Amino acid sequence: MRILQNASLKQYNTFGINATAKQFAAFSTIDDLKELLEHIHKKKSTLLILGGGSNILFTKDVDGFVLKNELKGIELVKEDTNHFYVKAAAGENWHWFVMHCIKHNYAGLENLSLIPGNVGASPMQNIGAYGAEIKDVFESLEALNVKDNTVHTFSANDCAFGYRESVFKTKYKDRFVILNVIFRLNKIPAFNTAYGAIEHELEKMNVSELSIRAIAQAVINIRSSKLPNPAEIGNAGSFFKNPVLLQKQFQLLLKKHPGMPHYTIDETHVKIPAAWLIEQCGWKGYRKGDAGVHIHQPLVLVNHGNASGIEIYQLSEQILKSVKQEFGIVLEREVNII
Ligand SMILES: Cc1cc2nc3c(=O)[nH]c(=O)nc-3n(C[C@H](O)[C@H](O)[C@H](O)COP(=O)(O)OP(=O)(O)OC[C@H]3O[C@@H](n4cnc5c(N)ncnc54)[C@H](O)[C@@H]3O)c2cc1C
Secondary structure, X not given: OOOEEEEEOHHHOOOOOOOEXXXXXXXXXXXXXXXXXXXXXXXXXXXXXXXXXXXXXXXXXXXXXXXXXXXXXXXXXXXXXXXEEEEEEOOOEHHHHHHHHHHOOOEOOHHHOOOOOEHHHOOOOOOEEOOEEHHHOEEEEEEEEOOOOOEEEEEHHHHOOEOOEOOOOOOOOOOEEEEEEEEEEEOOOOOOOOOOOHHHHHHHOOOOXXXXXXXXXHHHHHHHHHOOOOOOOEEEEEOEOOOEEEHHHHHHHHHHOOOXXXXXXXXXXXXXXXXXXXXXXXXXXXXXXXXEEOOOXXXXXXXXXOOOHHHHHHHHHHHHXXXXXXXXXXXXXXXXXX
16 A cells, blocks of 8 residues: 655645645545545545545645545345345445446446446435435445444444435444445346436437336436536535425425426425526526536536635525525535535
8 A cells, every 4th residue: 555645636636626635545444444444544644535526625635644445346246036135335426336237237326327426425425316325225234333343233223314414414423434335236127217307308318118228328318418527627516405395395485486486395394496496596597707507507616627615615604694684594515515
């Protein structure tokens, strides 16, 4: 294992922020990880685990260790009448893992195609898209406690999944390194095409027989046409979560803003698209220096080239303030701020 000093993180985060890590190392075995953690404890250094860097904003240099997770391996661990249980190591690329499952007819991840990042981060914020979340197919995960190097198994209950939330972002923040995840995938697919433009895209593709492969391709087509590619313009996808309001608060707002789009979650809760709120406040396409709001996707903050993390963060502060002023809604950031 090579420990690099003052290593640039620019190529390791999709925002393309030029921060540095005081120390940087990659691990591809659990033994290497344990050894690195012992070294970090001895040095009393801080630790940041990095996957694909697609949900992170570095607002400063990291005055400690950054460990890049490169654990690899995909394995069918069990089968029963209805399910395949597939274990993927944390360092596997998420989209490649989804493609692997589709190739083997393991159903359930097709709507989550083309989400950037690695398998290990997927439970962190219960990744979701096009009407699916990983909690729907999650069986368990193994994670290493960074304090004592013990390995623990977490069930879905233990993970306390919520909308872009899990116990790893709250109670156990910075306490565990996720090593692998087991997904419970279906033998008989339950197609989910109701969300977004999937139906329309399938029609455009002239799909005569529905399959998980066709749905994955439809999602890939839609995402590729809609979302900015981090290889072309720095970003971390949705910067803010869609706020969830109580019906009562929503009804009052609706009187003032009759065109407000919304999705009813249940009898008492309503979700509002944060993109709409941001656009109403006039931020769509805004740019100051190299920090900006995407021209078509106001929920996505972008680095046009050489923005610093702090410039992007300050822009997010301005957006938060104006949405609060206009709508009385406090947006929450989805991206992890370092
Ligand atoms: C263009 C674009 C589109 C996106 N679309 C979506 C979308 O549709 N839905 C969605 O949910 N997300 C989306 N995202 C966000 C992002 O892809 C996901 O959150 C993804 O799971 C992040 O994975 P990562 O490996 O890049 O995590 P990183 O950014 O490397 O890390 C994210 C957080 O997880 C921690 N972490 C990472 N790996 C581990 C581990 N093994 N153990 C413990 N902690 C760990 C990190 O310390 C950090 O706090 C999008 C991002 C981009 C750039």
